[in-house]
Each structure stands twice: as structure tokens, then as C-alpha cells.
Amino acid sequence: MLVVETVVRIRREHASGKAIKAIARDLRLSRKVVRKAIRAPEGAFDYRRTVQPLPRLGPFQERLDTLLMENEARHRRDRLRMTRIHDLLCREGFEGSYDAVRRYARRWTEARRKDAGDGAPAFIPLMFKPGExxxxxxxxxxxxxxxxxxxxxxxxxxxxxxxxxxxxxxxxxxxxxxxxxxxxxxxxxxxxxxxxxxxxxxxxxxxxxxxxxxxxxxxxxxxxxxxxxxxxxxxxxxxxxxxxxxxxxxxxxxxxxxxxxxxxxxxxxxxxxxxxxxxxxxxxxxxxxxxxxxxxxxxxxxxxLQPMLAPFDGFHETTHAVTGTCLISFDRNRYSVMAKAARRAVQVRAYADRIVVRLGDEVIAEHARHFGRDRTIYNPWHYLPVLAHKPGALRNGAPFQGWDLPPALTRLRRKLGGGDDADRRFVRVLASVMTDGLEAVEAAIREALDSGAVSDEVILNILARYRDPPSERPLDVVADLKLSHPPIADCARYDTVRGLHAAA
Known part of the structure; x- marks a missing residue:
């Protein structure tokens, strides 16, 4: 296709009297092209093929039309790419290039749209009211x-x-x-x-x-x-x-x-x-x-806008079975639950950032949600009832490895030292958390350690005193007390207690 400058030059030189043969020789064009440029109205010069030769694609044109027709009938997500259609043709003996298939497919699509009367997609602009x-x-x-x-x-x-x-x-x-x-x-x-x-x-x-x-x-x-x-x-x-x-x-x-x-x-x-x-x-x-x-x-x-009174309790609930080791499997990870739910079915409410495990209406576990896989997330307090009966598990139990205990319990653990006996004593104090609460146990430990007593018995006695505090009502004491029979010192009275033969 000639550029506009060349067409203008041809028309200008021809108007000045230059022969068509000379113009064609100087510009290295055919005389047919020069004549067409001269006859074009207002310098417009456009060349379009009336017949497109398909030297390699010709024998496969019917097959390609079939593939394109089948592809258009498929769902949008299932449609084949042009590279895949080219590969299918090559398997049937086609030796042409991918560009030839792509160009033909584009012309085929344009012709289909023209026959159907479909132009470029048009849309209607939308308008929304505030808060709509x-x-x-x-x-x-x-x-x-x-x-x-x-x-x-x-x-x-x-x-x-x-x-x-x-x-x-x-x-x-x-x-x-x-x-x-x-x-x-x-x-x-x-x-x-x-x-x-x-x-x-x-x-x-x-x-x-x-x-x-x-x-x-x-x-x-x-x-x-x-x-x-x-x-x-x-x-x-x-x-x-x-x-x-x-x-x-x-x-x-x-x-x-x-x-x-x-x-x-x-x-x-x-x-x-x-x-x-x-x-x-x-x-x-x-x-x-x-x-x-x-x-x-x-x-x-x-x-x-409508007022937002409260956020929606947006959880997704599923039912899971608890293993004998007090674990549930959820989203390719494992989470611990309270020991009372062992080998029972529980409901797991999954939120975006946490999971809540329920046994009926009671919450028996709550964990931050993890999105990796094959991780086990323990809460050591879930295993406390089991540990109370099996204190030896404190040393090698998986939930208790790296247990981040409260400061008072950490001090007591360090003071008691190591060994089986020390583990049993420490577990006795830990078990009291189930009945007295963590805050009371920590206060009892601090009181015992401040007094210099490193003993589980002392701590349990202090907790008993917390549970049953002394009465605050003062005793009624009579100030004027007089003995009706003053005591008399008489050691011989002890002989009567020892028997008749005591003097002998």
C-alpha cells in the first residue's frame, strides 16, 4: 500500500506533464500502480485483495471452520485457545504457521458478526442514588x-x-x-x-x-x-x-x-x-x-446509609470428631480441645481469624486460625484434668513442651527443681486451678514463696484458707470470770489414777 506522500508526488508529477513510464521508473513502481494513484479521488489510494490465497491452509479450511464452530458453541471457560486449535491441525498434517490460523480465525469471527448484524458491544450508563x-x-x-x-x-x-x-x-x-x-x-x-x-x-x-x-x-x-x-x-x-x-x-x-x-x-x-x-x-x-x-x-x-447496629456473627459451622488425644482436624491442621470432649462430636465455628469449638452450648476451645497445613496447635490447659491423674506426662507430654506458664507458676516450677517427685508436687498445685481458679492459685503461690515455704502442702493450705476465710464476727468474751473452786496443788491425786499398787 502506498503512503499518502507517494500518491501526492505521483499526482503532482503527472499534472506537471511527466510521463507515467518515467514516474514508474523513478519511483520504482509498476505503471499499473501509478495509473491507479492518478485515478484515485482526492489522493485516496487503498488496495484490498478480492481473493485471499491460502496455499497451506486451503486443504484444511473446512476442518478449521468446523473447529471454530465447535469452539464457539462451548462455554466461555471451556473454549480452546488458538494455539491449541493450531496444534490440533498440525496433528492432522497441517504445516502452516500459527499466525495463518490466527488471521483466518479473526476474519472468520468478523464475518460471523457481520452476518449476524452484531456490532461492537454497547452499554447503558448506570446511575445510583446515595445509599442505594x-x-x-x-x-x-x-x-x-x-x-x-x-x-x-x-x-x-x-x-x-x-x-x-x-x-x-x-x-x-x-x-x-x-x-x-x-x-x-x-x-x-x-x-x-x-x-x-x-x-x-x-x-x-x-x-x-x-x-x-x-x-x-x-x-x-x-x-x-x-x-x-x-x-x-x-x-x-x-x-x-x-x-x-x-x-x-x-x-x-x-x-x-x-x-x-x-x-x-x-x-x-x-x-x-x-x-x-x-x-x-x-x-x-x-x-x-x-x-x-x-x-x-x-x-x-x-x-x-442504614445504621450498622452490630456486626454479623459470621461463622461457618461444621461437625468434627475429637480423638482420644483431645484433638480435632480442621482445614488441614489439628487443634486441641478440653479433655471432657474426648471421643465425642463437637461443632467447629470457623471465623476469618479464629475457630471456636463448642460441645452443645459450652465453648470448649478457642484458637487463632492457622492457614498452613500439618500443624498441631495445643492449649496445655485443655489437658490439665488428664495431667492431674498422670503427672508423669508433664516431662514428655507434647502439649507441655515450651509451656509459657504465668510468672508465679514459673517461679514455683524453678524452686521445686526436677525429678518425678517435683513433678508430682507441681501437678498437685496445677490441678487446684480447676477448682480455685488461676488467679487464686497464683496469689497462694506468691504468699508461700514470700514466706520462704516451697511446698505444695503449704500452697494448698493457703488455698483452703482462701476458700474458708475465718469469721469476721467477734467472740463474746466475759471479762469477769471467777473460779468457784480454786486449784490446789496435790500430787498424790496422780496415784489414784495409776491404780491401787502405784505406791508400791
Missing amino acids: AYQFDWSHEDVEIAGKPMRVKVAQMRLCASRAVYVRAYPRETQEMVFDAHARGFAFFGGVPLRGIYDNMKTAVTTVFVGKERVFNRRFLVMADHYMVEPTACSPAAGWEKGQVEHQVQTIRGRFFQPRLRFASIEELNGWLEAECLRWAATHAHPEQKELTVAEALELERPA
Whole structure:
């Protein structure tokens, strides 16, 4: 194709009387091209092939059409890439390049759209009233936590009217993380909108029907009812229905997560992300109300938000069996529970940052949640009833290795020394925690050690005194006491006690 400068030069030289043959010789062009440039209106010169030769692809054109037709009928997630289609053709004897297949596929798609009358996709701009709606979505970002690369799941929320954003990172994309993100997001915004817009994520939607009809997860509906939110699910593969948060995902990735963030923990990362959300809102103008920042628009929207009375108790509950060693398996880790639950079924309530284990209505364990695998998390106090009957386990029992005891118990342990007898004495004092409480036991130990007595008996006696304190009512004592028979010193009376033959 000739450039405009060449076409203009051809037309100018021809107008000055120069022959077509001479122009073609000087510019090294064919006379046919020169004539076409001269005849083109207003210097427009465009060359398009009427027939596209396909020397290598020709014999496989019908097969490629079939592959493209089958690929278009598949679900979007199951469609083959052009590299895979090229590989399938090569296995059938095709010797052409990948670019030839790609170019043909592009022309085939354009022709299909032209025949169907489909042009470029068009959308309708949306407008939301203050407090009307928010949008929620997940993204996956790469960060570095404690020196190790990690892909975190980032919950993203956006108020549709003020455009305020909130992001928080989690190790998982589970339902309890969804609940925690909503509680923290609403607290960050200062209220709750009337409607929430989601995609068809499995933690919220159980069944997708034709159109907008959905069956939402029961626990998700309980959360929505708690906050008085009407959940709305988008159509499948229709990201434009929540375009604000879709755009936010790309913006936040470029503004917050690049270059790669490095933090000591996820908690530290989330503190930084929340501060960045505040800074972003204070420094960016509202896209429609240019005279306002996003932070100012959020302040204007807050009166229209519903008040957040209390955060939702966002847990995911499952039933687990307790082993004979007082452990449960949860999320590829093991956690200890109270000894009374051994070999029984318990309910585990998983939160975003902790787990709570219940036996009926009683809480029998609570641990910070760990997201690695193959770890065992002990609470030594859970094993205290067993230790009271088996004091020898204090030395080699796994729950008691590196036990961080309170200061008073640590002093007593050091004073008693080592050995089996010292272990038994120490366990006797530890066992009293079950009846008297840790605070009372520590006070008794301090009192005994301050008096110089390093003995379990003394400590237990002090605890008994705490349990049964002396009466504070004064005794009624008569001041004037007189003996009716004054005592007489007579040692001979002892002989009567010893018997008749005592004098002999």
C-alpha cells in the first residue's frame, strides 16, 4: 500500500506533464500502480485483495471452520485457545504457521458478526442514588508475606454513589471471609446500603436459573437479613452489570499491589490497605461530581446509609470428631480441645481469624486460625484434668513442651527443681486451678514463696484458707470470770489414777 506522500508526488508529477513510464521508473513502481494513484479521488489510494490465497491452509479450511464452530458453541471457560486449535491441525498434517490460523480465525469471527448484524458491544450508563447499592467482588493478588511469595484473595467493595472503595486481603475465599469482609467494609463506610450487587460466587449463590432468578445460600441470606440488604446477582458472564467494582479490581491492582507488596503478616498488610483506601478517597475526585473528592462524596452519602447496629456473627459451622488425644482436624491442621470432649462430636465455628469449638452450648476451645497445613496447635490447659491423674506426662507430654506458664507458676516450677517427685508436687498445685481458679492459685503461690515455704502442702493450705476465710464476727468474751473452786496443788491425786499398787 502506498503512503499518502507517494500518491501526492505521483499526482503532482503527472499534472506537471511527466510521463507515467518515467514516474514508474523513478519511483520504482509498476505503471499499473501509478495509473491507479492518478485515478484515485482526492489522493485516496487503498488496495484490498478480492481473493485471499491460502496455499497451506486451503486443504484444511473446512476442518478449521468446523473447529471454530465447535469452539464457539462451548462455554466461555471451556473454549480452546488458538494455539491449541493450531496444534490440533498440525496433528492432522497441517504445516502452516500459527499466525495463518490466527488471521483466518479473526476474519472468520468478523464475518460471523457481520452476518449476524452484531456490532461492537454497547452499554447503558448506570446511575445510583446515595445509599442505594454497593458492589462486591474478589481478586487474586501476589504479595510477599514474611519473606515468602503468597497469592492472597482480596475482597473488594465499592459504594455505587460515592465511589468509595474498601479492600481487604484473606488467605481464603470462603464464606466466613465473605462475612468478615462485609462487617469490616460496612464499618469502614459508616453504614449499610439497601442493595448488594454480586456475581454468582458459590459462597453466595447455590443455584442459577434463567434470567435473574437465583437460589442464595442460606447463611448468606441470614447475613443479608441481618444487615437489611437485598442481594442481587448479575447475569452469568455479564461483568458490566457490576462494572464499577470490575474496574476497581484493575485500578487497585495497578495502584496498590504493584510493585509487589512486602509485609511481615497479613494483618500488617490489611492495616496498610485500609490506610491506602482512606488516602485514595481523599486524593481522587469523584468521576461525575468533579468538584468533590471521593471522601467528601462519602461524607454526603453516609446519612443515606442504614445504621450498622452490630456486626454479623459470621461463622461457618461444621461437625468434627475429637480423638482420644483431645484433638480435632480442621482445614488441614489439628487443634486441641478440653479433655471432657474426648471421643465425642463437637461443632467447629470457623471465623476469618479464629475457630471456636463448642460441645452443645459450652465453648470448649478457642484458637487463632492457622492457614498452613500439618500443624498441631495445643492449649496445655485443655489437658490439665488428664495431667492431674498422670503427672508423669508433664516431662514428655507434647502439649507441655515450651509451656509459657504465668510468672508465679514459673517461679514455683524453678524452686521445686526436677525429678518425678517435683513433678508430682507441681501437678498437685496445677490441678487446684480447676477448682480455685488461676488467679487464686497464683496469689497462694506468691504468699508461700514470700514466706520462704516451697511446698505444695503449704500452697494448698493457703488455698483452703482462701476458700474458708475465718469469721469476721467477734467472740463474746466475759471479762469477769471467777473460779468457784480454786486449784490446789496435790500430787498424790496422780496415784489414784495409776491404780491401787502405784505406791508400791
